[in-house]
Amino acid sequence: MTGDHDTGSQADRGRRRLLAGLCALGAAHATGVLASDRRAPGVFTATDVHPKDYPTVAAVRWIGETLERETNGRLRIRMYHAGQLGRESETLEMARYGAIDFARVYTGALNNAFPLTRALCMPFAFDSTEHQRRVHDGKVGAEVLRGFETRGVVGLALYDSGPRCFYNTRRPLHSPRDLAGLKIRVPPSDIFIELIGLLGGNPTPLPIGQVFSALETHLIDGAENNIRSFHASRHFETARYWSQTGHSYAPDALLVSKRTLDGLSRSDRVLLLDASRESVKVMRRLWDASEAEARRALAEAGIQSNTVDGPSFRKAAEPLVRELLRDPALRALHAAIRDAAG
Known part of the structure; x- marks a missing residue:
């Protein structure tokens, strides 16, 4: 597994240079959009890759209404x-440097930059949504959340998003052997x-926005995500098999630029932090x-859904957990997470 150290392979360094370039392009695009809106004092910018009716988008909008x-x-x-x-990777960098104020980012994409998020993404760490909450x-x-403060942003809230499971175009998955030969889209984690x-x-890393066409063109055979996203993205129109593995409960994180937070008065800062905590209840509902x-x-819609042999999936994931x-x-x-399972 790739670590967070400055050393690494030439390929790792190449990926980092590519990411830096993408972030620069994203920042330039954002600057143009924001400039066109003539940002006024007291108007904060927030971003999310999900559509306008998605629960995380609605929760941040609720924070804005409260403010x-x-x-x-x-x-x-x-x-x-x-x-x-x-x-998300681009908007995170923009938030770090104050180009935007709020970013909602999937924690799976944060593991290298913020190592403590790995605890929330580890396979089979959580038994249920109630356990996770x-x-x-x-x-x-x-x-x-405190761990985010090391790199220019502050963690405001964790938004859970249900168990992540597999879906594909080929067959039901009952045990790991059914995954053999399948090209599965994964987030860049x-x-x-x-x-x-x-x-x-x-594993086939792809941006979420490319998954639909990749399924249609057979570039990939399937993906893994929560059931709400599986439906909202309309991936089910091509991938007709849903297998309830619950292999990860990796959540989303709502982040604010440290520059933005530091620029607020004490009373405004308290108001924002309180509203962010309350927004978790809104998002969950x-x-x-x-x-x-x-x-x-x-x-x-006739999607074929099946349970799986959970112990066989957990056993296959053990080497990663041990590492x-x-x-x-x-x-x-992880010990504290497991202690909370009961």
């Missing part, structure tokens, strides 16, 4: 949804790339309702 109401319009948030300001609301969630390999699939609706709609637990900080967080 606007409590300050008589002095503070508010302008939301750029559906990836208008670029990919207890952890997010406790000391582990607070420690992971070392954990997920290595996990798919251990389970017997061929919307998430639970939308997840139930997605399950209903997928059943009506991650060599890190003392991750070992302590």
Whole structure:
């Protein structure tokens, strides 16, 4: 697994240079969009790759409404949804340097830059959504959020997004051997790339926006995500098999530029932090309702859903878990996560 050190292979350095270039392009695009809006004092910018009705987008919009109401319009948030300001990796960099104020980012894409997020992405760390929410609301969630402050952003909230499972165009997956030969889209995360390999699939990193066409053209055979995203993205129109593995509960993180937070008065800072914490309840309520609706709609669409041999998937993932637990900080967080399972 690739680490977070400055040393690395030539390929690793090449990927970092490529990412830097992409971020520069994204920042240039964002600067043009934001300049065209003539940003006014007190108007914060927020970005999300999800569509306008997605629970995380709605939760951040709720924060903005709260700020606007409590300050008589002095503070508010302008939301750029559906990836208008670029990919998550790009918007994270823009938030770090203050080009935008808020970014909602999937933690799987944060593992290298913010190592503590790996604890929340480890395979089979959580048993259920209820288990995950207890952890997010406790000391582990607070420690992971504090870990963001090392690189120019501040963690405001963790938004859970259900269990991640496999879907594909070929067949039901009952055990890891059913993944053999399948090209599975993964997010740009070392954990997920290595996990798919251990389970017997061929990991194929792709931006989420390219998955639909990749499924249609058979560039990939399947992907893994939560059921709400599987439905909202309409990937089910091509991938007709859903396998309930629950192999990860990797959440989303809401981040604010440290420059933005430091520029607020003490009372405004407290207001923002309180509203962000309360937004988790808003997001969860919307998430639970939308997840139930997605399950209903997928059943009506005739998607074949199956349970899996959970122990066989856990056993196949054990080498990755052992490797991650060599890190003392991750070992302590993982132990606390497992202690909260009961």
